[in-house]
Amino acid sequence: MGKHLMPAVAMAAVSAVMPAAVIGAPRMDAAGAVEKLLGEVKQELDRVGNDVRKTAEQALDQAKKSGDVTAEVKQAADNLLSQFHSLSGAQQKLEGKLEALETRNLDLEQVVAQGLGGGAGSVQTLGQEIAESDALKAYVERGLQGSVVLRPSNVITTAAGSGGGVIWPDQERDPVNMPQQRLPLRALLSQASTESDVVKYAKQTTRANGAAMVAEGVAAPESSYGWTQTEVNVRKIAHVTHVSEEALADGGQLQALIDGELRYGVDLVEEMQMLAGDGTGQNLTGMVTEATAFSAPATLPNATRIDRLRLGLLQVALANYAANGITLHPTDWAAIELLKDTTGRYVFGNPNEQSTPRLWGLDVVPTLSHSAGSWMVGSFKMAATLYDRKETEVLISTEHDQNFVEGLVTMKATKRLALAIKRPAALVAGDFTFA
Incomplete structure (x- = not known):
């Protein structure tokens, strides 16, 4: 069983010494590594599942013959079931991580296809920039000793050629007219x-107006x-x-x-x-x-x-x-x-x-x-x-x-x-x- 688990153990060891700036970064090649690890976990899960079935059959035979199962068989069954559950959980986590990485890689590829890539002045994805970093290469050559901090410059901003390509301004249709005088x-x-x-x-x-007071018999003015x-x-x-x-x-x-x-x-x-x-x-x-x-x-x-x-x-x-x-x-x-x-x-x-x-x-x-x-x-x-x-x-x-x-x-x-x-x-x- 130790032989079958070696790939997973090795991957875990590499992850433990990997710099914090690299772990979890959206690298274009990270999805391939996770997919490979997922395949090894599935293979180990199949093997453990077979062992569980064999142990269960052995326990059933013992129960038929003697009416009881030995403590050794019980212990083996418990260990195998524990491994089976652990591997099942690891498989689910790896599948979720793989899906997330594939989605992020697809988004980055679409941005590159929309004009951010190509030519000497193209904008690299964050994963590409980390993978091609001289500091990371030197760190690997030193045998992964010590630590390294990577500061990517490929930051998404509102500038043209970055996140600004998908940021659209609001537009008001009503014009701002000059004031009009009240006309009252x-x-x-x-x-x-x-x-x-x-x-x-x-x-x-x-x-x-000739109106006046007039006596009786006198002509009016x-x-x-x-x-x-x-x-x-x-x-x-x-x-x-x-x-x-x-x-x-x-x-x-x-x-x-x-x-x-x-x-x-x-x-x-x-x-x-x-x-x-x-x-x-x-x-x-x-x-x-x-x-x-x-x-x-x-x-x-x-x-x-x-x-x-x-x-x-x-x-x-x-x-x-x-x-x-x-x-x-x-x-x-x-x-x-x-x-x-x-x-x-x-x-x-x-x-x-x-x-x-x-x-x-x-x-x-x-x-x-x-x-x-x-x-x-x-x-x-x-x-x-x-x-x-x-x-x-x-x-x-x-x-x-x-x-x-x-x-x-x-x-x-x-x-x-x-x-x-x-x-x-x-x-x-x-x-x-x-x-």
Whole structure:
């Protein structure tokens, strides 16, 4: 039995003196050594199994002849069964180790086949690097005396040519677009639609009120009124952009993104025109252009932004209109909220609360369409009406210039509208310039 177990014993002895850096390393030749050892264990297991069967038959014969089994046979049977169980366990462990090594070798071979091997600059597997190490060869030549530490350089990293070949970046499909300005002014105005290119309306220009107390039999005084027909022209806001046919076909959501950008561009110009259009050329006549200029009463406080806005509201009220809003630049609104008294406490703003901007009981509409330092108060719905002739329309065509030849597509956004400032006195505009 000692003769049959020699290969296993020799392998165990070699493993005992092998350096720690080598034992268990995923060598390409380790699977062959384990397979050889497994074959020897299986052969020994077959031999022990035969001995067990022979011993069992011997014990059965003794029991038939004498009714008992000798102590020597019992001891031999116990020893053989112990060896059989030990060898069975060793076989299972070796089979598991062999399977693991074959799997690891297959993974390494696949990595090499995918471009990590070949040529002078190829990347070796960890097993190949250890097997070809000069330090290991010198250690074997010394008769496996002492110890050796192997530090492989074939480390898997995220670099190209290593583990990076199977590491893929995440990709977000939603683009990071530039910010868009809030456009709140349209909601302040009265809105209507028109089917014409000109909107006409009658505007009262005369009110001579002669009403008076009259005695019995005396003629009543006369009053006079007058209206003038006024008109505003429908104006057009438009712009175009050119996109290649390939970009639209391959970009997926590109068309929708451009559509949104074109619409935003038109709406942005609309807001700026509603606020400050000068009425020349194709410009609208905006609210600031038509509004009544601020005129401060000489006898009332006028030292802060809050004071001035309140005086503007007073001017609207003296014109017999009830203001419903305040518009100004966000910087000026921040300055109002940051006002403090002599003890450092906020006069108006409360940093512990988040609320809708309001001042003097009215909604405040901060907008970048205002220039910093300017403001307007008024009864906006009474003051102006916005007429939509055609809401924003986005068209796509290849019939522009050399589009057909060059493979381009033109996208055009168009809006048509008119703005009528019917009651200029209902609006008061000013600035925050203090003497």
